[in-house]
Amino acid sequence: MNALVLAFLNSWRGLRHGARTERAVRQELVLLALGVPVALLLAAVLYLGSLYLFPEPRYVFGPQGPRWVPSSPGEAPPITEPVRRAGADVPA
Numbered sequence: 001m002n003a004l005v006l007a008f009l010n011s012w013r014g015l016r017h018g019a020r021t022e023r024a025v026r027q028e029l030v031l032l033a034l035g036v037p038v039a040l041l042l043a044a045v046l047y048l049g050s051l052y053l054f055p056e057p058r059y060v061f062g063p064q065g066p067r068w069v070p071s072s073p074g075e076a077p078p079i080t081e082p083v084r085r086a087g088a089d090v091p092a
Helices: 002-019 023-053
Strands: none
Touching: 002 023
């Protein structure tokens, strides 16, 4: 564990030194700081957009129902297979 902490500290010092002395490292850090929030926002927008284009049946949202997204009508299919414990009778 000590080696892992020392490796992290060494990498952190290297990033700090690179950010102080290298213009390319500063540009990459700025792009990283801008890119991560943009990627998260884009993923959220695309997920909600896909729910609007391809709505899930109402039963998948639970007893409270969907929030802020449309749903299609439908009933949960009945469970017809017996319940098995994890790893039991797994076909080869």
